[in-house]
């Protein structure tokens with residue numbers, strides 16, 4: 001085998017690691033958001049967008065019970081917080 005090339009196994013292991021790190025980050029973010037949503041709920045603000053104060057659509061809450069922003073504010077927030 002020539003030097004300077006990673007073996008297939010090593011390459012696979014590296015990409016597996018990258019994938020599990022990404023999944024871990026997403027899960028940690030989801031957990032944070034769920035805790036945050038529970039906090040908002042405890043303060044009686046559940047179902048209201050925390051940015052614009054308008055009601056979050058019922059369909060959105062059914063699809064994503066941990067949502068604390070309306071679709072428009074969430075899109076803006078994600079753009080601003082994208083790494």
Ligand SMILES: [Zn+2]
Pocket residue numbers: 049050051052053054069070071072073074
């Ligand atoms: Zn909003």
